[in-house]
Amino acid sequence: MYSIGEVSNMFQLTVPTLRYYDQQGLFPNLKRSESGVRSFCQNDLESIRVIEYLKKAGMSLKDIRTFIDWCHEGDGTLVDRQNMFLDKLAVVQAEIAELNRVQDLLKFKAWYYTQAVAENTEARIKHIQPQDMPEEIRKAYENSHAELQCPKVSPR
Amino acid sequence: MYSIGEVSNMFQLTVPTLRYYDQQGLFPNLKRSESGVRSFCQNDLESIRVIEYLKKAGMSLKDIRTFIDWCHEGDGTLVDRQNMFLDKLAVVQAEIAELNRVQDLLKFKAWYYTQAVAENTEARIKHIQPQDMPEEIRKAYENSHAELQCPKVSPR
DNA sequence: GCTTGACCTAAAGTCGACTTTAGGGGGTAG
DNA sequence: CTACCCCCTAAAGTCGACTTTAGGTCAAGC
Incomplete structure (x- = not known):
């Protein structure tokens, strides 16, 4: 004890x-x-x-x-407990997927600022296009920007 | 606008x-x-x-x-911004690793209760040993229980 | 016998990120 | 002209998970 x-x-x-x-x-x-x-x-x-x-x-x-x-x-609640874990598992798997997208955004941002720091200015990198990024960074960029919400309402 | x-x-x-x-x-x-x-x-x-x-x-x-x-x-804060993203990236990667362990625990628990529900009682499954689990579940079980904190103080 | 340290309770405070409330302005449609 | 809708502010309330505070019990050591 x-x-x-x-x-x-x-x-x-x-x-x-x-x-x-x-x-x-x-x-x-x-x-x-x-x-x-x-x-x-x-x-x-x-x-x-x-x-x-x-x-x-x-x-x-x-x-x-x-x-x-x-x-x-006791055993009368086994199904409740099973469902609780099945639900939680689904939630955690969705969170992992989401965090992987966040990770890709952060990888892109870290690369972006590493370039900017090397050039001592954001001026050039600011206008970079996906096709001009290294393969791996481009993938991370596209994956992390794929699900961004976009305006669903038109300007007035 | x-x-x-x-x-x-x-x-x-x-x-x-x-x-x-x-x-x-x-x-x-x-x-x-x-x-x-x-x-x-x-x-x-x-x-x-x-x-x-x-x-x-x-x-x-x-x-x-x-x-x-x-x-x-402006450009004077480029290094700060770079460090911010590098730090955040490390944090998110640690979170993903942690969530993967949590996912394994939930997989094990979901399997455990699926067995219990099938047998209509927790009685047998309660005492199961790792060597008696299916390969995949055993891996999840061991991975998720590997880093559990254990008592670091002896009983009085 | 008195201090010390570990334990106890009840209740109030904290923190972040909002949400809700109360009170008010201003333009337009019937 | 007035009802309605969208806009505004300041301030108070909420929620979860604690933390902090204030006040009290009890056994052990000097």
Whole structure:
């Protein structure tokens, strides 16, 4: 069993953050001493690991709490939990695709400014056309600019 | 030239959001009529596109403002802008790597619950060992569990 | 016996990025 | 002429995830 201070040191979480998680219902089985001191067992540590991962997957504490509650409700919630992970997987895959486009924009911008810095001015590079870029940069440029929103309304 | 309402329709941004961006200094060259009505030109629309992308790259409005200011200061800030994009590129690449691990965890969890749902109980799958998982799932499981933080403090 | 350090609670504060509210101007269509 | 729509500002509210503050308990060491 571990005190809240020890757990705080194990994970990169402050003591108030752990108390906040507890308050939000993320540790439904957390034991306390008679005087009210929290005492974390292996299962509670495992919960923290899961919470960290679900947070990285972009889930809110509220959604994480729902999941933890489902786990305690037993096999009746298996389909809910399955769907939750299938949905989250789709979201994360979309995020990865989006970030890859962002990465391409940043690669293009980094190249653009590297050229500008080398020439000590933005003057020439500012007007460069895709066909004059190196192959790899052109691809990144086109990929990252493909899905840009364009005006859908005409001028007045 | 476009009114704020037209611009709001072109991009998925509300009118108050555009006014908020203006207030934060993201449109330093935005023109107004004598009565104070905003009028967006092509350059302002281009700014909005850049803002959208830098937001996706995880930049705060404050950082975006700094970048926009640099652009107006001219060639003296080229190195700053280059470094900004190089730094952001590194951050986004780290995020992609992290999300790939998260994706593997979600793939594993989705598989886990698909098994549980098929068997109508978590009882068996709960105790499965890596060597008993399908190749692909085992890889995802091990990849996503490789960097888990582990207790760094001993029990008391 | 008193200080120290780790624990506790409840409640208020913070931060970023908006959104909402309240109050007002101005041009045009019926 | 008045209803309506779009525009404006300043200021307050919201939301999530914490952090900070204020005040209190308790066991151990000098």
